[in-house]
Every structure is written in C-alpha cells, then in structure tokens.
Amino acid sequence: MSNIVAIVGRPNVGKSTLFNRLSGTRKAIVNETAGVTRDRNYGKSEWNGIEFSIIDTGGYATNSDDIFEEEIRKQVMIAIEEADSILFVLDVQHGITDLDSAVAGILRRTKKKVYLVANKADNSDLIFAANEFYSIGLSGQVFPISSVNGSGTGDLLDAVVNDF
Numbered sequence: 113m114s115n116i117v118a119i120v121g122r123p124n125v126g127k128s129t130l131f132n133r134l135s136g137t138r139k140a141i142v143n144e145t146a147g148v149t150r151d152r153n154y155g156k157s158e159w160n161g162i163e164f165s166i167i168d169t170g171g172y173a174t175n176s177d178d179i180f181e182e183e184i185r186k187q188v189m190i191a192i193e194e195a196d197s198i199l200f201v202l203d204v205q206h207g208i209t210d211l212d213s214a215v216a217g218i219l220r221r222t223k224k225k226v227y228l229v230a231n232k233a234d235n236s237d238l239i240f241a242a243n244e245f246y247s248i249g250l251s252g253q254v255f256p257i258s259s260v261n262g263s264g265t266g267d268l269l270d271a272v273v274n275d276f
C-alpha cells in the first residue's frame with residue numbers, strides 16, 4: 113500500500129489526538145504537556161473504502177525552543193520523504209506562532225501535497241477564526257477541524273483520499 117499520510121506540526125497542536133481519531137486506535141500518547149509524544153506512531157486508516165497509512169510525528173525530548181525547531185525540522189523532513197500527503201496541523205485557539213511559520217517555511221519547498229489543518233475549531237467562532245491560516249504562506253484550502261469532537265474531519269479526508 114502506497115498511500116501514506118503524515119501528520120506534522122509544532123508540539124501541542126493536537127497531532128496525536130488527530131492520529132488517534134483517524135487511525136481508530138489510542139496508540140499515540142496525548143498529553144497536556146507539550147512535547148510528550150516519544151516516538152513516531154504508524155497506524156492504518158480507511159475512508160470511502162480507500163485504505164491509507166498514517167504517521168504521527170513528534171518525539172521532542174526537551175522544552176528548549178531551539179532544540180524544538182531543530183527537532184521539528186528533522187521530523188518534517190522525514191515526513192516529506194516518507195509520505196505522499198502531509199497534514200500540517202495548526203491550533204486555531206493559539207493562532208500562528210514562530211514555530212508554525214518555521215514549519216510552513218519547510219513545507220513550502222516540497223512538491224508533496226500539503227493540507228492546512230486548523231485544529232481545535234470546536235465551535236463556529238473558531239471555525240471562522242481558522243481563516244487566519246490563509247496568511248501562513250502556503251497555497252490551498254484551510255480545513256477547520258476538531259480532533260476532539262470530529263467535526264470537519266470528513267471534509268478533510270474526502271480531499272485527502274480524492275487526491276491519492
């Protein structure tokens with residue numbers, strides 16, 4: 113199977129929560145503390161009868177911002193190499209941070225398909241606020257989702273599997 117979807121983004125945006133929702137497992141570790149996911153997690157998912165593999169990234173061992181940026185860069189580079197599609201997860205409740213901009217800068221250079229995922233859009237005000245991410249400098253639609261209540265994930269998956 114060659115459809116591989118990687119989830120990238122700075123710590124605490126909800127990557128592992130999204131991974132767990134999409135893969136239907138609780139394998140990835142979700143924690144209130146930023147940077148707690150220790151290893152890359154691999155799962156399987158299916159949408160509209162189409163199977164794909166999903167990778168949760170994040171294995172950030174320290175809270176130093178400098179290390180974070182270097183670690184994230186490494187994770188994103190690996191994801192770009194390994195995956196066919198990349199879900200770039202942002203946190204609509206926090207807006208755009210310097211780390212988000214750094215990730216966007218790396219993703220801008222790839223030819224792989226990148227989806228802008230505005231996570232934590234738990235209500236209609238937050239769904240509207242997700243429009244902020246159109247200014248991050250990547251082309252394509254912003255998908256407001258809530259990994260906690262599942263809203264918006266259907267539209268996102270429709271787009272992802274349609275592009276395989």
Ligand code: GDP
Pocket residue numbers: 121122123124125126127128129130141142143144146147148149170231232233234257258259260261
């Ligand atoms: P990661 O570091 O990017 O893997 O983020 P996690 O998946 O560990 O989530 C970090 C925090 O954000 C946890 O407290 C999650 O419960 C919370 N979170 C994740 N998705 C959502 C969401 O859609 N809405 C809200 N309100 N919180 C979320």
Ligand code: MG
Pocket residue numbers: 127128129140141142148149169170
């Ligand atoms: Mg995580």
